[in-house]
Amino acid sequence: MQKIKAALLGYGTVGQGIQEVIHQYQERFRLLLGKEVEIAAVLVQNPAKQRDLPENVLVTTDFEEIITLPDLNVVLEAIVGEEPALTYLRRSLNKGIHVITANKMMFARHARELLETARENKVHIGFEATTAGGTPIIRTIDQLLQVNRVEKVEAILNGTSNYILTAMNDRFIDFDTALTEAQEKGYAEADPTHDIDGTDAFNKLMILSQLIYGEQPDWLNVRKTGINSLTEADIQHAKQENKKYKHIGVIKKEGNTIIAEVSPVLLSSTHPLHHIDGVDNALAITSDIVGTITLTGPGAGKLPTASAMVEDLVQIFQKEHAEFYEKISEKHAAV
């Protein structure tokens, strides 16, 4: 059986999820691709840590050992922060290796460059996991709405914020209590600044902009307000009117200008995002033919993120298969 040779960059929660899923689902890969997927190497920060990995997996802190692996087909990246992730992915793409990333902060800033580098090197970059976790929003827009033109997206893109707003609304608890609760349940990071102040939702919105419009607005022109601007009184007052505050990212075009904003928005009960509670993410996508469809699902977490990445993997190698034959036939046609 032929193998797809993969390397995993980062072995935190998401990295472990990918490893587990790839290990468990070999039968599906055989069925879908006629190949198995082998994780040949894992890039880690602390080599001394005990890890439950097969013996033949190279565990290293040195990216050089990974990039020089013979016949490496794909890099799955689950590192936090811009660098060194960007450098690793750039080098992988330039070496003709496919890339799948869950790194929203890095990808928001460098999507354009990386997509261009992928194109130049005739490889693919999967980024489903960067936005709304396991909810297949990127592929829905990219593949299922091709004739349709997306006119507007309104979205709940941060589960931590949504958890806090839901708790404040439903149980009359204050912001700090709700945040502590979210942290205890593992929904919020130890430093939740980027969840709370809208930065995380902003990053995902910029990735959506790149996907939908092929470009991003000037970041300085995007208003970004977090949920920390809301008081308990605001939320209870809204509730009395059967409304709810939700932390919403909006992106649309007015003429040739992309308009984007991230902020708490007061939604009436008929709005498709009004009822999205807890840690779920949701996107209401309005297109010119079909109208508004809404996707709701887990926006983060070990298995949902791994799900997005292995679905990316399957699609990339299905595509590669078709393109391989296309290249062969072009060669034949040229002869």
Next chain:
Amino acid sequence: MQKIKAALLGYGTVGQGIQEVIHQYQERFRLLLGKEVEIAAVLVQNPAKQRDLPENVLVTTDFEEIITLPDLNVVLEAIVGEEPALTYLRRSLNKGIHVITANKMMFARHARELLETARENKVHIGFEATTAGGTPIIRTIDQLLQVNRVEKVEAILNGTSNYILTAMNDRFIDFDTALTEAQEKGYAEADPTHDIDGTDAFNKLMILSQLIYGEQPDWLNVRKTGINSLTEADIQHAKQENKKYKHIGVIKKEGNTIIAEVSPVLLSSTHPLHHIDGVDNALAITSDIVGTITLTGPGAGKLPTASAMVEDLVQIFQKEHAEFYEKISEKHAAV
């Protein structure tokens, strides 16, 4: 510019929607396929009726004139009822012509045979429009959840029933008033029997079963209860407990047995389908890796249905393109 030659079977609301969209979106087809799409012929019931169609379009009541058109690539079918639609599609597939259908009643019963016939003739059959209208549920399950195994689907699959239940719940009106309202707004058919008694939702559930499990349960073993079994008292009693009746189709597997049921179900406010109101359809899909994702959108209507069919069309011809090269290269390899 090369053309994809299409024939349209049926020119009711949906047929007209397809014609309008194909006419308007040539630029998209050129961009996505490098080809234009030409509706070469339309099959109608009444040839005397005034229609706003270009002069060079063949308008006929005789399917023979359509199936014998030279170089016909695809048939788009928007007829109501099992026959003659089935015969037309069978003949089209056997002649190597791709098929795209919106006919849920016919496809529920004959999906297996038609999919098999398509495979044998190396053509495709698009059926996104049969289930949940413009909401891209078929392609989400088929393409975006390939590694994931769908474990259960719970769904609101009939917009008329949902409209009636919503009106009864929100505005305290009785069943007959709500039904009349739905008919006046064009949501219900003149004969709404199949909406009300669960037959329409059942048909869509059987199509989902075929897609997910590759087979359907014995129809006689599927319990089917319509919303006409509910009284206003039931609905108001539920409301007092912050619950709602929704008309739900469920499909799942227990061991090797497919379990399916269509019936009114009392949902608590935390259920993902509790808040789906009005004419929308919605599907909560639970898979083994990602968990539950929910898709909500227009379940019927002229443009949503046309949207599903033109998106099918683009995907079929993108696939055909890849397979064409694959076949060429196989030939080369054999030489």
